Amino acid sequence: MPDLGIDVLFKGTNMLRLLGGLWVAARISLISIVISMPLGILVGALMTMKNKIVRAICRIYLEIIRIMPQLVLLFIVYFGTTRAMGWNLSGEVASVIVFTLWGTAEMADLVRGALISIPKHQYESAEALGLTKVQTYIYIIIPQTVRRLIPLSINLITRMIKTTSLVLMIGVVEMLKVAQQIIEANRMTSPNAAFGVFLVVFLLYFLVCWPISMLAKYLEKKWR
Amino acid sequence: MNWEFIGKYLPLYERAAVLTVKIGLIGIAFAILVGLLCAAIQYYKVPVARQIVAVYVEISRNTPLLVQLFFIYYGFPKIGIRLTPEVCGVIGLAFLGGSYMAEAFRSGLESIEPIQKESAISLGMNHRQTFQYVILPQAISVSVPAFVANVIFLLKETSVFSAISLMDLMFTAKDLIGLYYKTTESLFLLVVFYLIILLPVSILGTLLERRVRYAGFGD
Numbered sequence A: 001m002p003d004l005g006i007d008v009l010f011k012g013t014n015m016l017r018l019l020g021g022l023w024v025a026a027r028i029s030l031i032s033i034v035i036s037m038p039l040g041i042l043v044g045a046l047m048t049m050k051n052k053i054v055r056a057i058c059r060i061y062l063e064i065i066r067i068m069p070q071l072v073l074l075f076i077v078y079f080g081t082t083r084a085m086g087w088n089l090s091g092e093v094a095s096v097i098v099f100t101l102w103g104t105a106e107m108a109d110l111v112r113g114a115l116i117s118i119p120k121h122q123y124e125s126a127e128a129l130g131l132t133k134v135q136t137y138i139y140i141i142i143p144q145t146v147r148r149l150i151p152l153s154i155n156l157i158t159r160m161i162k163t164t165s166l167v168l169m170i171g172v173v174e175m176l177k178v179a180q181q182i183i184e185a186n187r188m189t190s191p192n193a194a195f196g197v198f199l200v201v202f203l204l205y206f207l208v209c210w211p212i213s214m215l216a217k218y219l220e221k222k223w224r
Numbered sequence B: 001m002n003w004e005f006i007g008k009y010l011p012l013y014e015r016a017a018v019l020t021v022k023i024g025l026i027g028i029a030f031a032i033l034v035g036l037l038c039a040a041i042q043y044y045k046v047p048v049a050r051q052i053v054a055v056y057v058e059i060s061r062n063t064p065l066l067v068q069l070f071f072i073y074y075g076f077p078k079i080g081i082r083l084t085p086e087v088c089g090v091i092g093l094a095f096l097g098g099s100y101m102a103e104a105f106r107s108g109l110e111s112i113e114p115i116q117k118e119s120a121i122s123l124g125m126n127h128r129q130t131f132q133y134v135i136l137p138q139a140i141s142v143s144v145p146a147f148v149a150n151v152i153f154l155l156k157e158t159s160v161f162s163a164i165s166l167m168d169l170m171f172t173a174k175d176l177i178g179l180y181y182k183t184t185e186s187l188f189l190l191v192v193f194y195l196i197i198l199l200p201v202s203i204l205g206t207l208l209e210r211r212v213r214y215a216g217f218g219d
Helices: A006-010 A014-047 A052-067 A070-085 A091-116 A120-128 A133-170 A175-185 A193-222 B003-043 B049-061 B065-079 B085-110 B114-122 B127-164 B169-180 B183-212
Strands: none
Touching (some): A006 A175, A006 A193, A014 A052, A014 A091, A014 A133, A014 A175, A014 A193, A052 A091, A070 A091, A070 A133, A070 B127, A070 B169, A091 A133, A120 A133, A133 A175, A133 A193, A175 B065, A193 B049, A193 B065, B003 B049, B003 B085, B003 B127, B003 B169, B003 B183, B049 B085, B065 B127, B085 B127, B114 B127, B127 B169, B169 B183
8 A cells, every 4th residue: 555645634734724725615605605695585586576677687697697607707707807897806805706696696596496386375375364465475485485495505505615616726725725735845755645635625525515415405304 | 809819719719619518528428327327226226336326426416526636637646547637527527427417317216106107017017118118208307407407517517627737618718818918808708618518508408398398297
Protein backbone atom coordinates (compact mmCIF):
# COMPACT_ATOMS: atom_id res chain seq x y z
CA MET A 1 0.00 0.00 0.00
CA PRO A 2 1.68 3.23 -1.12
CA ASP A 3 1.60 6.35 1.01
CA LEU A 4 -1.62 8.15 0.10
CA GLY A 5 -0.78 11.38 1.80
CA ILE A 6 -3.66 11.71 4.23
CA ASP A 7 -1.05 12.41 6.94
CA VAL A 8 -0.33 15.72 5.18
CA LEU A 9 -3.58 17.03 6.63
CA PHE A 10 -2.38 16.45 10.17
CA LYS A 11 0.73 18.56 9.72
CA GLY A 12 0.51 22.05 11.15
CA THR A 13 -2.84 23.74 10.62
CA ASN A 14 -3.66 22.05 7.31
CA MET A 15 -6.90 20.44 8.48
CA LEU A 16 -8.05 23.72 10.03
CA ARG A 17 -7.31 25.56 6.80
CA LEU A 18 -9.30 22.99 4.85
CA LEU A 19 -12.24 23.38 7.19
CA GLY A 20 -11.85 27.16 6.86
CA GLY A 21 -12.25 26.69 3.12
CA LEU A 22 -15.39 24.68 3.71
CA TRP A 23 -16.70 27.51 5.87
CA VAL A 24 -16.13 30.00 3.02
CA ALA A 25 -18.29 27.86 0.73
CA ALA A 26 -20.86 27.32 3.48
CA ARG A 27 -20.99 31.05 4.25
CA ILE A 28 -21.69 31.89 0.60
CA SER A 29 -24.50 29.36 0.42
CA LEU A 30 -25.94 30.38 3.82
CA ILE A 31 -26.14 34.06 2.89
CA SER A 32 -27.63 33.23 -0.50
CA ILE A 33 -30.18 30.88 1.03
CA VAL A 34 -31.28 33.41 3.65
CA ILE A 35 -31.83 36.06 0.96
CA SER A 36 -33.30 33.84 -1.74
CA MET A 37 -35.89 31.99 0.37
CA PRO A 38 -38.19 34.99 1.07
CA LEU A 39 -37.56 36.39 -2.43
CA GLY A 40 -38.39 33.00 -3.94
CA ILE A 41 -41.61 32.77 -1.96
CA LEU A 42 -42.56 36.24 -3.18
CA VAL A 43 -41.78 35.48 -6.84
CA GLY A 44 -43.49 32.11 -6.58
CA ALA A 45 -46.63 33.75 -5.21
CA LEU A 46 -46.48 36.34 -8.01
CA MET A 47 -46.35 33.51 -10.54
CA THR A 48 -49.72 32.18 -9.42
CA MET A 49 -51.33 35.61 -9.83
CA LYS A 50 -53.94 36.14 -12.53
CA ASN A 51 -52.10 39.16 -13.98
CA LYS A 52 -50.57 37.91 -17.24
CA ILE A 53 -47.80 40.52 -17.48
CA VAL A 54 -46.48 39.80 -13.97
CA ARG A 55 -46.55 36.10 -14.74
CA ALA A 56 -44.73 36.54 -18.04
CA ILE A 57 -41.97 38.64 -16.45
CA CYS A 58 -41.44 36.06 -13.69
CA ARG A 59 -41.46 33.25 -16.24
CA ILE A 60 -38.80 34.92 -18.40
CA TYR A 61 -36.59 35.55 -15.35
CA LEU A 62 -37.00 31.94 -14.29
CA GLU A 63 -36.22 30.46 -17.70
CA ILE A 64 -33.16 32.64 -18.31
CA ILE A 65 -31.64 31.79 -14.94
CA ARG A 66 -32.43 28.10 -15.13
CA ILE A 67 -31.22 27.38 -18.64
CA MET A 68 -27.74 28.83 -18.09
CA PRO A 69 -25.17 26.72 -16.25
CA GLN A 70 -24.37 28.36 -12.90
CA LEU A 71 -20.74 28.66 -13.93
CA VAL A 72 -21.74 30.79 -16.92
CA LEU A 73 -23.77 33.03 -14.59
CA LEU A 74 -20.75 33.33 -12.31
CA PHE A 75 -18.57 34.33 -15.26
CA ILE A 76 -21.11 36.89 -16.46
CA VAL A 77 -21.36 38.56 -13.06
CA TYR A 78 -17.70 38.28 -12.12
CA PHE A 79 -16.02 39.11 -15.45
CA GLY A 80 -18.87 40.60 -17.49
CA THR A 81 -20.57 43.11 -15.23
CA THR A 82 -17.32 44.32 -13.71
CA ARG A 83 -16.07 45.14 -17.21
CA ALA A 84 -19.33 46.62 -18.46
CA MET A 85 -20.16 48.68 -15.39
CA GLY A 86 -16.61 49.40 -14.31
CA TRP A 87 -17.12 48.41 -10.70
CA ASN A 88 -14.99 46.18 -8.57
CA LEU A 89 -16.59 43.00 -7.32
CA SER A 90 -14.89 40.48 -5.06
CA GLY A 91 -15.35 36.85 -6.00
CA GLU A 92 -17.38 36.21 -2.89
CA VAL A 93 -19.83 39.03 -3.53
CA ALA A 94 -20.23 37.90 -7.15
CA SER A 95 -20.99 34.36 -5.97
CA VAL A 96 -23.54 35.58 -3.45
CA ILE A 97 -25.27 37.60 -6.20
CA VAL A 98 -25.35 34.63 -8.57
CA PHE A 99 -26.50 32.11 -5.99
CA THR A 100 -29.18 34.48 -4.75
CA LEU A 101 -30.52 34.99 -8.28
CA TRP A 102 -30.39 31.27 -8.95
CA GLY A 103 -31.81 30.27 -5.57
CA THR A 104 -34.66 32.73 -5.97
CA ALA A 105 -35.57 31.24 -9.34
CA GLU A 106 -35.44 27.66 -8.06
CA MET A 107 -37.34 28.50 -4.89
CA ALA A 108 -39.97 30.40 -6.88
CA ASP A 109 -40.54 27.35 -9.04
CA LEU A 110 -40.94 25.13 -5.96
CA VAL A 111 -43.38 27.59 -4.37
CA ARG A 112 -45.39 27.82 -7.57
CA GLY A 113 -45.51 24.03 -7.85
CA ALA A 114 -46.63 23.68 -4.24
CA LEU A 115 -49.30 26.37 -4.58
CA ILE A 116 -50.88 24.99 -7.75
CA SER A 117 -50.82 21.48 -6.30
CA ILE A 118 -53.47 22.55 -3.76
CA PRO A 119 -56.76 21.47 -5.33
CA LYS A 120 -59.30 24.14 -6.14
CA HIS A 121 -61.92 22.58 -3.89
CA GLN A 122 -59.82 23.52 -0.86
CA TYR A 123 -60.37 27.21 -1.65
CA GLU A 124 -64.04 26.63 -2.47
CA SER A 125 -64.78 24.61 0.67
CA ALA A 126 -63.12 27.29 2.80
CA GLU A 127 -65.26 29.92 1.16
CA ALA A 128 -68.40 27.81 1.61
CA LEU A 129 -67.57 27.53 5.30
CA GLY A 130 -67.57 31.32 5.48
CA LEU A 131 -63.84 31.89 5.94
CA THR A 132 -62.49 35.18 4.67
CA LYS A 133 -59.66 35.28 2.13
CA VAL A 134 -57.05 35.89 4.82
CA GLN A 135 -58.41 33.09 6.98
CA THR A 136 -58.42 30.72 4.00
CA TYR A 137 -54.73 31.37 3.41
CA ILE A 138 -53.69 31.26 7.08
CA TYR A 139 -55.62 28.15 8.13
CA ILE A 140 -56.05 26.15 4.93
CA ILE A 141 -53.62 26.93 2.12
CA ILE A 142 -50.36 27.94 3.80
CA PRO A 143 -50.17 24.94 6.20
CA GLN A 144 -50.64 22.55 3.29
CA THR A 145 -48.19 24.38 1.05
CA VAL A 146 -45.52 24.57 3.73
CA ARG A 147 -45.63 20.82 4.28
CA ARG A 148 -44.96 20.17 0.62
CA LEU A 149 -42.41 22.94 0.42
CA ILE A 150 -40.09 22.25 3.36
CA PRO A 151 -38.57 18.96 2.14
CA LEU A 152 -38.07 20.43 -1.33
CA SER A 153 -36.41 23.58 -0.02
CA ILE A 154 -34.09 21.53 2.18
CA ASN A 155 -33.06 19.68 -0.98
CA LEU A 156 -32.42 23.03 -2.61
CA ILE A 157 -30.06 23.88 0.25
CA THR A 158 -27.94 20.78 -0.44
CA ARG A 159 -27.88 21.65 -4.15
CA MET A 160 -26.78 25.15 -3.24
CA ILE A 161 -23.94 23.84 -1.02
CA LYS A 162 -22.79 21.47 -3.75
CA THR A 163 -22.87 24.19 -6.38
CA THR A 164 -20.75 26.55 -4.29
CA SER A 165 -17.78 24.32 -5.18
CA LEU A 166 -17.85 26.20 -8.50
CA VAL A 167 -16.71 29.48 -6.91
CA LEU A 168 -13.18 28.09 -7.15
CA MET A 169 -13.34 28.98 -10.84
CA ILE A 170 -13.72 32.71 -10.18
CA GLY A 171 -10.87 32.82 -7.73
CA VAL A 172 -12.56 32.43 -4.36
CA VAL A 173 -10.30 30.51 -1.99
CA GLU A 174 -12.66 27.77 -0.83
CA MET A 175 -12.05 24.16 0.18
CA LEU A 176 -10.90 22.85 -3.22
CA LYS A 177 -8.47 25.74 -3.65
CA VAL A 178 -7.08 25.23 -0.15
CA ALA A 179 -6.70 21.53 -0.97
CA GLN A 180 -4.72 22.41 -4.09
CA GLN A 181 -2.51 24.75 -2.06
CA ILE A 182 -1.83 22.07 0.54
CA ILE A 183 -0.99 19.53 -2.16
CA GLU A 184 1.35 21.96 -3.92
CA ALA A 185 3.11 22.93 -0.70
CA ASN A 186 3.84 19.29 0.13
CA ARG A 187 4.74 18.18 -3.38
CA MET A 188 8.25 17.15 -2.36
CA THR A 189 7.61 15.41 0.95
CA SER A 190 4.36 13.72 -0.01
CA PRO A 191 3.95 13.34 -3.79
CA ASN A 192 0.79 11.26 -3.48
CA ALA A 193 -1.08 13.79 -1.38
CA ALA A 194 -3.53 14.57 -4.22
CA PHE A 195 -5.32 11.27 -3.60
CA GLY A 196 -5.67 11.57 0.15
CA VAL A 197 -6.47 15.27 0.30
CA PHE A 198 -9.09 15.20 -2.45
CA LEU A 199 -10.57 12.09 -0.86
CA VAL A 200 -10.98 14.02 2.37
CA VAL A 201 -12.56 16.95 0.50
CA PHE A 202 -14.94 14.50 -1.16
CA LEU A 203 -15.88 12.99 2.20
CA LEU A 204 -16.31 16.41 3.84
CA TYR A 205 -18.78 17.48 1.16
CA PHE A 206 -20.61 14.21 1.65
CA LEU A 207 -20.69 14.66 5.44
CA VAL A 208 -22.20 18.13 5.06
CA CYS A 209 -24.81 17.31 2.43
CA TRP A 210 -25.84 13.81 3.42
CA PRO A 211 -27.49 14.60 6.80
CA ILE A 212 -29.38 17.49 5.20
CA SER A 213 -30.76 15.36 2.38
CA MET A 214 -31.60 12.60 4.88
CA LEU A 215 -33.64 15.14 6.84
CA ALA A 216 -35.45 16.15 3.64
CA LYS A 217 -36.23 12.52 2.85
CA TYR A 218 -37.48 11.90 6.39
CA LEU A 219 -39.77 14.95 6.35
CA GLU A 220 -41.10 14.04 2.93
CA LYS A 221 -42.10 10.57 4.16
CA LYS A 222 -43.48 11.84 7.45
CA TRP A 223 -45.69 14.54 5.95
CA ARG A 224 -46.99 12.65 2.94
CA MET B 1 -19.29 44.84 -29.24
CA ASN B 2 -16.46 44.02 -31.63
CA TRP B 3 -17.94 41.84 -34.40
CA GLU B 4 -14.62 41.30 -36.10
CA PHE B 5 -13.34 39.65 -32.93
CA ILE B 6 -16.46 37.52 -32.76
CA GLY B 7 -16.05 36.40 -36.36
CA LYS B 8 -12.41 35.58 -35.80
CA TYR B 9 -12.89 33.40 -32.76
CA LEU B 10 -16.17 31.76 -33.75
CA PRO B 11 -14.44 28.60 -35.04
CA LEU B 12 -12.72 28.21 -31.66
CA TYR B 13 -16.09 28.22 -29.93
CA GLU B 14 -17.53 25.83 -32.51
CA ARG B 15 -14.78 23.32 -31.79
CA ALA B 16 -15.31 23.75 -28.04
CA ALA B 17 -19.08 23.34 -28.40
CA VAL B 18 -18.63 20.12 -30.37
CA LEU B 19 -16.35 18.78 -27.64
CA THR B 20 -18.81 19.80 -24.91
CA VAL B 21 -21.72 18.13 -26.70
CA LYS B 22 -19.71 15.02 -27.53
CA ILE B 23 -18.52 14.39 -23.98
CA GLY B 24 -21.93 15.39 -22.65
CA LEU B 25 -23.76 12.90 -24.87
CA ILE B 26 -21.36 10.02 -24.22
CA GLY B 27 -21.48 10.76 -20.49
CA ILE B 28 -25.28 10.90 -20.48
CA ALA B 29 -25.49 7.65 -22.46
CA PHE B 30 -23.36 5.94 -19.81
CA ALA B 31 -25.36 7.63 -17.07
CA ILE B 32 -28.55 6.15 -18.54
CA LEU B 33 -26.96 2.70 -18.63
CA VAL B 34 -25.79 2.98 -15.01
CA GLY B 35 -29.20 4.34 -14.06
CA LEU B 36 -31.08 1.49 -15.74
CA LEU B 37 -28.83 -1.07 -14.09
CA CYS B 38 -29.24 0.49 -10.63
CA ALA B 39 -33.00 0.91 -11.05
CA ALA B 40 -33.33 -2.73 -12.13
CA ILE B 41 -31.28 -3.89 -9.13
CA GLN B 42 -33.47 -1.88 -6.77
CA TYR B 43 -36.72 -2.88 -8.46
CA TYR B 44 -35.97 -6.60 -8.34
CA LYS B 45 -34.47 -6.21 -4.84
CA VAL B 46 -31.27 -8.11 -5.69
CA PRO B 47 -29.57 -8.87 -2.35
CA VAL B 48 -26.17 -7.26 -1.59
CA ALA B 49 -26.10 -5.42 -4.96
CA ARG B 50 -29.07 -3.45 -3.70
CA GLN B 51 -27.18 -2.16 -0.66
CA ILE B 52 -24.20 -1.24 -2.83
CA VAL B 53 -26.49 0.70 -5.18
CA ALA B 54 -28.07 2.51 -2.22
CA VAL B 55 -24.65 3.61 -0.93
CA TYR B 56 -23.54 4.64 -4.43
CA VAL B 57 -26.68 6.74 -4.95
CA GLU B 58 -26.20 8.58 -1.65
CA ILE B 59 -22.50 9.26 -2.28
CA SER B 60 -22.99 10.42 -5.83
CA ARG B 61 -25.97 12.64 -5.07
CA ASN B 62 -24.38 14.34 -2.07
CA THR B 63 -21.07 15.42 -3.61
CA PRO B 64 -20.45 18.04 -6.31
CA LEU B 65 -19.30 16.97 -9.77
CA LEU B 66 -16.30 19.29 -9.54
CA VAL B 67 -15.02 17.46 -6.45
CA GLN B 68 -15.64 14.09 -8.09
CA LEU B 69 -13.70 15.20 -11.16
CA PHE B 70 -10.78 16.53 -9.10
CA PHE B 71 -10.61 13.24 -7.25
CA ILE B 72 -10.67 11.22 -10.48
CA TYR B 73 -8.32 13.48 -12.43
CA TYR B 74 -5.74 14.41 -9.79
CA GLY B 75 -6.22 11.68 -7.21
CA PHE B 76 -6.43 8.50 -9.28
CA PRO B 77 -3.00 8.85 -10.99
CA LYS B 78 -1.47 8.61 -7.51
CA ILE B 79 -2.74 5.06 -7.17
CA GLY B 80 -1.64 4.22 -10.71
CA ILE B 81 -4.81 4.97 -12.71
CA ARG B 82 -3.95 7.54 -15.36
CA LEU B 83 -6.81 8.88 -17.47
CA THR B 84 -7.13 11.53 -20.17
CA PRO B 85 -9.34 14.56 -19.34
CA GLU B 86 -11.96 13.35 -21.84
CA VAL B 87 -12.26 9.95 -20.18
CA CYS B 88 -12.39 11.64 -16.76
CA GLY B 89 -15.23 13.84 -17.95
CA VAL B 90 -17.22 10.89 -19.21
CA ILE B 91 -16.60 8.88 -16.03
CA GLY B 92 -17.51 11.84 -13.83
CA LEU B 93 -20.71 12.50 -15.72
CA ALA B 94 -21.66 8.82 -15.67
CA PHE B 95 -20.91 8.59 -11.94
CA LEU B 96 -22.96 11.66 -11.09
CA GLY B 97 -25.73 11.12 -13.66
CA GLY B 98 -26.12 7.41 -12.95
CA SER B 99 -27.66 8.05 -9.55
CA TYR B 100 -29.96 10.81 -10.81
CA MET B 101 -31.13 8.59 -13.67
CA ALA B 102 -31.54 5.64 -11.31
CA GLU B 103 -33.82 7.72 -9.06
CA ALA B 104 -35.87 8.86 -12.08
CA PHE B 105 -36.36 5.31 -13.38
CA ARG B 106 -36.96 3.85 -9.93
CA SER B 107 -39.63 6.39 -9.05
CA GLY B 108 -41.33 5.58 -12.36
CA LEU B 109 -41.30 1.85 -11.70
CA GLU B 110 -42.40 2.23 -8.10
CA SER B 111 -45.31 4.49 -9.00
CA ILE B 112 -47.05 1.55 -10.69
CA GLU B 113 -49.49 0.05 -8.20
CA PRO B 114 -49.22 -3.71 -7.54
CA ILE B 115 -52.81 -4.06 -8.78
CA GLN B 116 -51.57 -3.41 -12.33
CA LYS B 117 -49.20 -6.36 -12.16
CA GLU B 118 -51.77 -8.60 -10.50
CA SER B 119 -54.44 -7.74 -13.06
CA ALA B 120 -52.05 -8.42 -15.91
CA ILE B 121 -51.14 -11.82 -14.45
CA SER B 122 -54.77 -12.70 -13.85
CA LEU B 123 -55.43 -11.85 -17.52
CA GLY B 124 -52.96 -14.63 -18.37
CA MET B 125 -49.93 -12.54 -19.29
CA ASN B 126 -46.54 -13.96 -18.42
CA HIS B 127 -43.89 -11.93 -16.59
CA ARG B 128 -42.21 -10.61 -19.73
CA GLN B 129 -45.53 -9.53 -21.25
CA THR B 130 -46.62 -7.89 -18.00
CA PHE B 131 -43.43 -5.89 -17.87
CA GLN B 132 -43.39 -5.03 -21.57
CA TYR B 133 -47.03 -4.09 -22.09
CA VAL B 134 -48.25 -2.98 -18.66
CA ILE B 135 -45.47 -1.84 -16.34
CA LEU B 136 -42.93 -0.30 -18.73
CA PRO B 137 -45.20 2.04 -20.75
CA GLN B 138 -46.72 3.48 -17.58
CA ALA B 139 -43.37 3.73 -15.81
CA ILE B 140 -41.82 5.55 -18.77
CA SER B 141 -44.55 8.15 -18.87
CA VAL B 142 -44.03 8.80 -15.14
CA SER B 143 -40.22 9.03 -15.43
CA VAL B 144 -40.05 11.27 -18.49
CA PRO B 145 -40.21 14.66 -16.70
CA ALA B 146 -37.46 13.67 -14.27
CA PHE B 147 -35.45 12.14 -17.12
CA VAL B 148 -35.62 15.30 -19.21
CA ALA B 149 -34.70 17.44 -16.20
CA ASN B 150 -31.68 15.18 -15.60
CA VAL B 151 -30.47 15.41 -19.20
CA ILE B 152 -30.57 19.22 -19.05
CA PHE B 153 -28.94 19.19 -15.60
CA LEU B 154 -26.10 16.96 -16.84
CA LEU B 155 -25.54 19.05 -19.98
CA LYS B 156 -25.27 22.12 -17.76
CA GLU B 157 -22.87 20.31 -15.43
CA THR B 158 -20.45 19.79 -18.34
CA SER B 159 -19.45 23.42 -17.80
CA VAL B 160 -17.14 22.39 -14.94
CA PHE B 161 -14.97 20.28 -17.28
CA SER B 162 -12.74 23.28 -17.88
CA ALA B 163 -11.37 22.71 -14.37
CA ILE B 164 -9.68 19.50 -15.54
CA SER B 165 -8.19 21.30 -18.56
CA LEU B 166 -10.69 20.13 -21.15
CA MET B 167 -10.92 22.73 -23.94
CA ASP B 168 -14.66 23.23 -23.57
CA LEU B 169 -16.76 26.39 -23.91
CA MET B 170 -15.92 27.71 -20.44
CA PHE B 171 -12.22 27.09 -21.00
CA THR B 172 -12.31 28.92 -24.34
CA ALA B 173 -14.15 31.89 -22.87
CA LYS B 174 -11.80 32.17 -19.91
CA ASP B 175 -8.80 31.85 -22.21
CA LEU B 176 -9.99 34.64 -24.51
CA ILE B 177 -10.82 36.91 -21.57
CA GLY B 178 -7.35 36.37 -20.20
CA LEU B 179 -5.55 36.76 -23.54
CA TYR B 180 -7.32 39.69 -25.19
CA TYR B 181 -9.40 41.27 -22.44
CA LYS B 182 -12.44 41.12 -24.74
CA THR B 183 -14.78 40.20 -21.91
CA THR B 184 -18.10 41.24 -23.41
CA GLU B 185 -17.54 39.46 -26.72
CA SER B 186 -16.21 36.28 -25.12
CA LEU B 187 -19.11 36.05 -22.69
CA PHE B 188 -21.62 36.88 -25.44
CA LEU B 189 -20.35 33.97 -27.53
CA LEU B 190 -20.35 31.74 -24.46
CA VAL B 191 -24.01 32.48 -23.72
CA VAL B 192 -25.03 32.11 -27.37
CA PHE B 193 -23.35 28.72 -27.67
CA TYR B 194 -24.85 27.42 -24.45
CA LEU B 195 -28.27 28.58 -25.65
CA ILE B 196 -27.72 26.79 -28.99
CA ILE B 197 -26.98 23.58 -27.06
CA LEU B 198 -29.53 23.83 -24.26
CA LEU B 199 -32.60 25.52 -25.78
CA PRO B 200 -33.43 22.76 -28.30
CA VAL B 201 -33.04 20.13 -25.58
CA SER B 202 -35.31 22.09 -23.27
CA ILE B 203 -37.98 22.60 -25.95
CA LEU B 204 -37.80 18.97 -27.13
CA GLY B 205 -38.11 17.88 -23.51
CA THR B 206 -41.26 19.94 -23.01
CA LEU B 207 -42.79 18.47 -26.17
CA LEU B 208 -41.84 14.96 -25.10
CA GLU B 209 -43.40 15.49 -21.68
CA ARG B 210 -46.64 16.59 -23.30
CA ARG B 211 -46.58 13.62 -25.67
CA VAL B 212 -46.26 11.00 -22.95
CA ARG B 213 -48.77 12.54 -20.57
CA TYR B 214 -51.58 10.51 -22.19
CA ALA B 215 -51.72 8.10 -19.30
CA GLY B 216 -53.70 9.98 -16.69
CA PHE B 217 -54.40 6.84 -14.71
CA GLY B 218 -55.70 7.13 -11.20
CA ASP B 219 -56.73 10.75 -11.04
